[in-house]
Amino acid sequence: MPILFIGNSLTYVNDVPGIVQALALSRGDSLAVETVAFPDYALIDHWNQGSGHGTARGEIAARKWKFVVLQQGPSSVSVNRDTLRLSAKLFAPGIAQAGGVPALFSVWPTSDRLQDFPASIQSYTLAASDVGGVLLPVASAWQAAWQRSATLALYSDGLHASTAGSYLSALTIYAVLVHKTPVGLPASLTLNSGARISVDASTAALLQAAAASVTGW
Secondary structure, three states: OEEEEEEOHHHHOOOHHHHHHHHHHOOOOOOEEEEEEOOOOOHHHHHHOOOOOOOHHHHHHHOOOOEEEEOOOOOOOHHHHHHHHHHHHHHHHHHHHOOOEEEEEOOOOOHHHHHHHHHHHHHHHHHHHHOOOEEEOHHHHHHHHHHHOOOOOOEOOOOOEOHHHHHHHHHHHHHHHOOOOOOOOOOEEEOOOOOEEEOOHHHHHHHHHHHHHHHOO
């Protein structure tokens, strides 16, 4: 299953695509993941790069994709919501031509803006609906995890995810795109890059339950 991830450091820190790939492999499913992500990029920045080699538009056109994952910041304020929705609409025709479906990676706001979770979730929900895509409800999974344990450390620096936060994000993406339950997946994984990520077993079980609760499993 070929999946292209387009985004910024919220995607590439801890290699969320690589974790998704390793989770799938643990159950015998082969994913071919590719990432086009740059620091502080919004989707409109990717669009404005044009369609040369190594750009988001260039990689979309280069092969067939099952899903193209689109991610920018939380987009909780109206101007960022508007650009998120516009960008999804700009990318959608090329994704369809490549045989793929847009998947909107609903990210978390910064730790000092926790009140922005509902608006951010709404922004990504609207963008997914605009283009007939699927929603990857990662921000909702973070909320569901905190409902189970308010002390979970899902942030590393107030912006990026900790290992646990990235693991939860990947569980949620896996459940939607691979369409299998995240419950029972390994707590420790070796990625294709050689990096190893590990979450203690009890935390992993809690995060799997949270991901399952927001993805219909």
